[in-house]
Amino acid sequence: MRIGVVTFPGSLDDVDAARAVVRGGHDAVALWHGDADLRGVDAVVLPGGFSYGDYLRCGAISRFAPVMGRVVEEAGRGLPVLGICNGFQILCESHLLPGALIRNDHRKFVCRDQRVRIENNRTPWTSAYDQGAEITVVLKNGEGAYVADQPTLDRLEGEGRVVARYLEVNPNGSLHDIAGICNDRGNVVGLMPHPEHAVEDLCGPGTDGLGFFTSLVAALA
Template sequence: MRIGVVTFPGSLDDVDAARAVRLAGGEAVALWHGEADLHGVDAVVLPGGFSYGDYLRCGAISRFSPVMEQVVEQAAGGMPVLGICNGFQILCESHLLPGALIRNERRRFGCLDQRVRIESTRTAWTSRYVAGEEVTIVLKNGEGCYVADAETLDRLEGEGRVVARYVAGNPNGSLRDIAGVSNERGNVVGLMPHPEHAVDDLCGPGTDGLGFFTSVLRSLVS
């Protein structure tokens, strides 16, 4: 299966995401933000970084990139899309996911190995996990505080669309300790921690993040 990884000006983790795809057994396809062509990929990853220098708001410029026209269209048709950190911000700015990511509660950039609980395994990106499973994934952000109005938060909770939640401390002040959410269909997931940095024992805290990438491959096959 071919998984596209988009590179925006300022992307930092596109190479890491592509490596994670390959370790999971997929074929990583490089996609450039300026091309409105997904080159026939089966799923898309929007990686972390500081696209367009995080000017205006994080992800606010990237949402207008030509590639996002196709991402939005294909996501509506069921294509799996994962937005990691800055990618999560882009998904919110593109209205593929509700809510927004704002400055961390303590107004400081944080980088740590974060404990996260997988709340939903009903998405294309989390089916290889067990509901309630706790994993350790790298977290690095300065604007990772997830916010939404109370009605939206209640709807996400009630529909089982909170994908992951921080445990053993909330490092950025996200409401209800939310680390990731999905759309109604479960094919689009936004995640603030970085699973692509936890795919082997040599470079990271372990392999807990690999399941996000093996999950989508299994979802595509089935």
């Protein structure tokens, strides 16, 4: 499968995401923010970083990038899209996902190995995990607190659209300990922790994050 990884000005983890895609058994295809061409990819990853310097609001400028017009269009047709950290913020700003990511409640940047539980293994990005699987991945953010109004939170919980939830400690003040959510169709997933930093034993806290990329093999087949 061909998985596109978008690079925005200020992206930091696009190379890591591309490596994780390859480790997951796919071909990584570099996509540029200024091009409205997805090059026929089977899925898209929006990586972490500080797109456009996080000016105005995290992800607020990226939503207007030419590539995002196509991502929004194709996501509506079922294209699997994974937004990691800054990518999650971009998905919310693009209205592909509800809610928003705001400043951590303790007002400090956090970088740590984080335990999370997979709450929904029915998405194209999580099907390799058992329901309720507990994994350790990397978390690094300054504006990672997920917030939404109560009706939205009730809908996410009631429809099983919370994809991952923080365990042991809530590192940023996310409501309901939410670490990741999906759209109603399940093809668009936003995740604040970084699974691409946990795909090999040499670097990071093991390989628990690899499932986010191997899941696509079955989903796209």
